[in-house]
Amino acid sequence: MASKIFVRPISIAFNAFRNYSSSSKLVDVSINDKTGIATVTMQRPPVNSLNYELLIELNGAFQDLGSKKIKGAILTSSLKTIFSAGLDILEMYKPKPERANAFWTSLQDTWITIFNTPYPTVAAINGHSPAGGCLLSLACEYRVMVNNYTIGLNETKLGIVAPFWFVASMKNTISNRESELALTSGRLYKTDEAFKVGLVDETAENKEDALAKAEKFFSRFDAVNPIARFLTKQELRGKIVKVGRKTFIYKIFRKFQICMMTRI
Numbered sequence: 497m498a499s500k501i502f503v504r505p506i507s508i509a510f511n512a513f514r515n516y517s518s519s520s521k522l523v524d525v526s527i528n529d530k531t532g533i534a535t536v537t538m539q540r541p542p543v544n545s546l547n548y549e550l551l552i553e554l555n556g557a558f559q560d561l562g563s564k565k566i567k568g569a570i571l572t573s574s575l576k577t578i579f580s581a582g583l584d585i586l587e588m589y590k591p592k593p594e595r596a597n598a599f600w601t602s603l604q605d606t607w608i609t610i611f612n613t614p615y616p617t618v619a620a621i622n623g624h625s626p627a628g629g630c631l632l633s634l635a636c637e638y639r640v641m642v643n644n645y646t647i648g649l650n651e652t653k654l655g656i657v658a659p660f661w662f663v664a665s666m667k668n669t670i671s672n673r674e675s676e677l678a679l680t681s682g683r684l685y686k687t688d689e690a691f692k693v694g695l696v697d698e699t700a701e702n703k704e705d706a707l708a709k710a711e712k713f714f715s716r717f718d719a720v721n722p723i724a725r726f727l728t729k730q731e732l733r734g735k736i737v738k739v740g741r742k743t744f745i746y747k748i749f750r751k752f753q754i755c756m757m758t759r760i
């Protein structure tokens with residue numbers, strides 16, 4: 497694990513990003529060769545619900561960007577009013593155990609990859625972002641959200657329990673007190689409410705405005721050593737990932753979830 501952590505930022509310094517663009521069915525990745533900023537766009541209509549295939553593509557996209565010399569990556573959606581509706585309900589309805597296991601693993605891997613990128617990340621939240629959609633944005637370092645949409649971890653409202661790494665991601669962003677109030681009530685915040693509690697860092701008029709603000713965020717690091725930056729990010733986020741990735745409790749929790757899902 498440690499070798500992976502230390503090798504990546506060094507390797508990115510030797511790779512060019514110019515003229516890069518790749519589009520798979522569910523995720524589009526483009527890198528602006530003038531700014532060096534990558535945009536990762538989820539494109540799974542109607543609501544970008546996170547199924548196994550989308551998660552695998554997302555994880556791959558963010559991992560691949562680790563080998564390119566980019567200034568930062570923006571996560572956004574191709575849909576007009578939805579960032580992501582969260583986990584695909586169909587993945588949780590009577591799944592085969594192998595599929596359920598692969599699905600949960602892909603969700604956690606994607607979260608870990610985005611949470612841990614060596615390069616800066618911003619979620620340009622251009623639509624509703626409940627539950628797993630909110631989790632994806634929390635994995636990024638900065639959130640810019642278009643006005644008049646909703647975001648939050650609303651699992652309790654659905655009668656389900658957010659895994660503790662969802663909770664940890666929320667607590668990494670807003671206060672423990674606000675997290676408790678939000679999670680226990682399954683609160684979905686409107687954009688301006690989310691801004692007030694710090695769940696989003698900036699609000700935007702529309703997607704273009706959100707993308708422009710996201711791009712501006714990266715200029716904060718113009719005079720910062722990227723390796724020092726990444727190691728500092730790891731210092732701040734590493735413990736959360738360790739808990740999410742390795743603990744016995746997590747494995748038990750996952751077994752419990754799969755067991756629950758396969759019985760419904």
Ligand SMILES: CCCCCCCC/C=C\C/C=C/C(=O)SCCNC(=O)CCNC(=O)[C@H](O)C(C)(C)COP(=O)(O)OP(=O)(O)OC[C@H]1O[C@@H](n2cnc3c(N)ncnc32)[C@H](O)[C@@H]1OP(=O)(O)O
Pocket residue numbers: 542543545577578580581582583584585586588589624626627628629650651654656657658659753756757760
């Ligand atoms: C099930 C028990 C499991 C037990 C184990 C529990 C473990 C818990 C672990 C993890 C936590 C869970 C995290 C999650 O992410 S759960 C998913 C939470 N998501 C939501 O609550 C969002 C629900 N959707 C909405 O609120 C709205 O759809 C919207 C705001 C995103 C969009 O609204 P609108 O534009 O009005 O569109 P529609 O509502 O008409 O939807 C269009 C279309 O899309 C389908 N759809 C919506 N959300 C999902 C989804 N999450 N998965 C799959 N499909 C979805 C919707 O059904 C419509 O389909 P159509 O009727 O066929 O057109």
